[in-house]
Amino acid sequence: MSATVTFLLDGKAIPFQDGDTVMDAALRAGEYIPHLCHNPEFTPHGSCRVCIVEVNGRHYSACTLPAAENMNVDNSSEAIMAKRRSLLQMLFVEGNHICPACEKSGACQLQAVAYYTRMLSPHFPHFFPRRSIDATHPDIIFYHNRCILCGLCERASRDVDGKNVFTISGRGMNSRVIFNSDSGKLGDSELSISDRAASICPVGAILPKSKGYQVPIGQRLYDTRPISLVGDSNIRRNDKT
Amino acid sequence: MKPPVLTIESGKKPRLATAALCGCFGCHMSLLDIDERILKLVDMVEFDRTPLTDIKTVGECEIGLIEGGVANTENVEVLRDFRRHCKILVAVGACAVNGGVPAMRNQFDVQDCLEEVYLNGIGVVDPQIPDDPEIPLLLDKVHPIHEVVHIDYFLPGCPPSADTLWTFLNELIEGKEISFPYSLIHYD
Numbered sequence A: 001m002s003a004t005v006t007f008l009l010d011g012k013a014i015p016f017q018d019g020d021t022v023m024d025a026a027l028r029a030g031e032y033i034p035h036l037c038h039n040p041e042f043t044p045h046g047s048c049r050v051c052i053v054e055v056n057g058r059h060y061s062a063c064t065l066p067a068a069e070n071m072n073v074d075n076s077s078e079a080i081m082a083k084r085r086s087l088l089q090m091l092f093v094e095g096n097h098i099c100p101a102c103e104k105s106g107a108c109q110l111q112a113v114a115y116y117t118r119m120l121s122p123h124f125p126h127f128f129p130r131r132s133i134d135a136t137h138p139d140i141i142f143y144h145n146r147c148i149l150c151g152l153c154e155r156a157s158r159d160v161d162g163k164n165v166f167t168i169s170g171r172g173m174n175s176r177v178i179f180n181s182d183s184g185k186l187g188d189s190e191l192s193i194s195d196r197a198a199s200i201c202p203v204g205a206i207l208p209k210s211k212g213y214q215v216p217i218g219q220r221l222y223d224t225r226p227i228s229l230v231g232d233s234n235i236r237r238n239d240k241t
Numbered sequence B: 001m002k003p004p005v006l007t008i009e010s011g012k013k014p015r016l017a018t019a020a021l022c023g024c025f026g027c028h029m030s031l032l033d034i035d036e037r038i039l040k041l042v043d044m045v046e047f048d049r050t051p052l053t054d055i056k057t058v059g060e061c062e063i064g065l066i067e068g069g070v071a072n073t074e075n076v077e078v079l080r081d082f083r084r085h086c087k088i089l090v091a092v093g094a095c096a097v098n099g100g101v102p103a104m105r106n107q108f109d110v111q112d113c114l115e116e117v118y119l120n121g122i123g124v125v126d127p128q129i130p131d132d133p134e135i136p137l138l139l140d141k142v143h144p145i146h147e148v149v150h151i152d153y154f155l156p157g158c159p160p161s162a163d164t165l166w167t168f169l170n171e172l173i174e175g176k177e178i179s180f181p182y183s184l185i186h187y188d
Ligand code: SF4
Pocket: A096, A097, A098, A099, A102, A103, A104, A105, A106, A108, A109, A110, A111, A146, A203, A204, A205, B187
């Protein structure tokens, strides 16, 4: 057996295996690196940039950075947290995130990561883009307003469900998730409520119908404990409370 | 940029003004939710313009608390007036911070909103869009207040809890850096 190789995450030695990213090794060691588009079930996407870390004066996304021996990774300095806050603020202002009117509130990863980084304001001017809602599916509703284009629904539908229901289309501010059906409507796609893609969304963009506000305020996933302790909202959770 | 620290002349109480722009008054209700601590607050600050005193014009103040976003021309005027008169201006609650629920109307043209409410809505009698010159004109969009004037502190929440407001006012008046425990930061 070869000796354990490690890198340093905020000064702490993290063991890693061949092929690990910094995120893989950190998650396995129980260390939290904030993230939104990453989910260990799927190939890294590197699009939300919230897992930004600093190594040797350069910035990387931890979910795509291969771990290397003796690397010294800054994951929690105030400078890194400030960068994460700015990235989150940009995600907030480019969508329409009215948390008090969102069924995902309290169990939303975007919100929880923002709490974790102590984001108190959106800082930037809001775009207030006009985006639609697709309510054509009998069991699922899709809010483009809240989509952060993390690509998890696309990966889950393709890689787990084998259906290719979702993909991201367009560029820049006009990027949006589109649905694979002749009419372009979600209700005419093959999506089923039991699909992995139906429960993968880290925010309130893909939601089951008739389930909103079932968990009382105070008992929701992130009401009392931060995401660094609770974990992601979209991991397969059998025993987690 | 670090938010300013409050400096108060010794022996003087800071003056506090509050206003509700396009909000539901919930943030002011949350302030009243500090319950008997309101008696301590009365000892700590001198109230200026606020719906609690019914004083209508804002004087020179150390602290201004703004609830609600900016939805009409009067909101702009009140907000600018507060900025001119308050050393420290605070966005209180979701609507002030990001427009909140009223900003959901930003998905529609103002004209469509007016027609839906005053002409075509269910149960409307004597349909007409109000145009009395006393009524402030609606802006085409509801804006968070930091898009109109500089804001020194933000207290998110719909509403921010009484404990959030109480913690903030105490730390500010004591000249401390504001820090909230995890449970006091929420957007809903
Ligand atoms: S998706 Fe999350 S951040 Fe967006 S409105 Fe819903 S709870 Fe708030």
